Amino acid sequence: MDWTDRHCRFFLRQLSRHALLYTEMVTTGALLNGDHERFLRHDEAEYPLALQLGGSVPADLAACARMAEDAGYDEVNLNVGCPSDRVQNNMIGACLMGHPALVADCVKAMLDAVDIPVTVKHRIGINGRDSYEELCDFVGQVRDAGCRSFTVHARIAILEGLSPKENREVPPLRYEVAAQLKRDFPELEIILNGGIKTLDECRLHLETFDGVMLGREAYHNPYLLAEVDAALFAGTGPQISRTEALAAMRPYIERHIRNGGQMHHITRHVLGLAQGFPGARRFRQLLSVDVHKTADPLALLDQAAELLRGR
Numbered sequence: 001m002d003w004t005d006r007h008c009r010f011f012l013r014q015l016s017r018h019a020l021l022y023t024e025m026v027t028t029g030a031l032l033n034g035d036h037e038r039f040l041r042h043d044e045a046e047y048p049l050a051l052q053l054g055g056s057v058p059a060d061l062a063a064c065a066r067m068a069e070d071a072g073y074d075e076v077n078l079n080v081g082c083p084s085d086r087v088q089n090n091m092i093g094a095c096l097m098g099h100p101a102l103v104a105d106c107v108k109a110m111l112d113a114v115d116i117p118v119t120v121k122h123r124i125g126i127n128g129r130d131s132y133e134e135l136c137d138f139v140g141q142v143r144d145a146g147c148r149s150f151t152v153h154a155r156i157a158i159l160e161g162l163s164p165k166e167n168r169e170v171p172p173l174r175y176e177v178a179a180q181l182k183r184d185f186p187e188l189e190i191i192l193n194g195g196i197k198t199l200d201e202c203r204l205h206l207e208t209f210d211g212v213m214l215g216r217e218a219y220h221n222p223y224l225l226a227e228v229d230a231a232l233f234a235g236t237g238p239q240i241s242r243t244e245a246l247a248a249m250r251p252y253i254e255r256h257i258r259n260g261g262q263m264h265h266i267t268r269h270v271l272g273l274a275q276g277f278p279g280a281r282r283f284r285q286l287l288s289v290d291v292h293k294t295a296d297p298l299a300l301l302d303q304a305a306e307l308l309r310g311r
């Protein structure tokens with residue numbers, strides 16, 4: 001949430017044609033009672049794209065899954081991993097790991113409503129329900145409801161006392177638990193998530209798992225995605241350069257500004273493109289600080305592009 005908005009995804013799609021991109025979590029309440037066109041908005045260039053839903057009322061999730069399918073999304077994913085208090089009060093996210101039968105009902109209702117895949121992202125447990133048997137019970141019940149793809153954030157969530165940020169860092173990563181799950185449910189697609197930072201790590205995990213999902217590293221070091229098509233998807237096209245990726249954003253940014261938007265809505269997501277280079281600080285300064293003080297944002301974009309020249 002707050003990161004993979006449509007501008008971020010449009011940018012990431014310039015780097016990889018094949019990586020599946022996910023929206024931020026959208027709650028069923030927001031979609032059913034709010035401005036659903038705004039929450040579902042995306043560009044066809046972002047495909048393949050999954051909409052992630054937060055909720056636990058089967059009929060509501062079914063209605064939202066239908067909205068996702070109608071809007072063109074390739075997949076709908078149910079969030080059973082978010083530990084935030086705010087969502088727990090509404091029975092959304094990781095707390096649902098304690099209610100496998102309800103999650104199964106949700107998944108069944110969604111599957112009955114759409115033809116696109118319905119997938120689940122979850123933890124390996126929550127405090128008070130963190131045994132391997134309970135994890136298998138959860139996955140087994142959701143599988144029996146028809147789900148075939150599970151993305152496993154390989155740490156438990158602690159639902160009281162830790163902030164969401166701590167819940168992404170404090171409980172230890174236990175890849176071996178996710179690997180055991182793959183062995184015990186070989187027919188399911190099991191995608192590993194949590195702490196993966198390099199393509200070598202991706203390759204290694206792909207010997208065990210059907211897929212890998214990267215969160216923070218893909219955001220902070222987006223150029224990693226430029227290498228995944230060739231490295232992991234056997235893509236054959238030429239790898240885009242950093243300069244080309246930024247240049248590809250220029251018409252998109254121009255259109256956004258013409259429609260009354262501000263450049264920093266978009267450029268806040270490209271700051272990691274210069275990561276590790278001498279001009280990286282200046283690049284970030286131009287696109288995240290100076291951008292608020294200029295009447296000619298596109299000139300700043302061009303200055304920032306100069307810093308990437310040749311890369």
Ligand SMILES: Cc1cc2nc3c(=O)[nH]c(=O)nc-3n(C[C@H](O)[C@H](O)[C@H](O)COP(=O)(O)O)c2cc1C
Pocket residue numbers: 001002003023024025052079081082121153168193194195196213214215216217
């Ligand atoms: C700022 C922030 C927002 C996040 N929002 C979501 C979300 O909306 N839905 C979700 O499934 N995971 C969300 N996550 C969790 C990530 O998808 C991922 O599971 C977690 O960061 C572990 O993977 P990583 O080590 O590759 O980042 C968020 C993570 C961060 C840092």
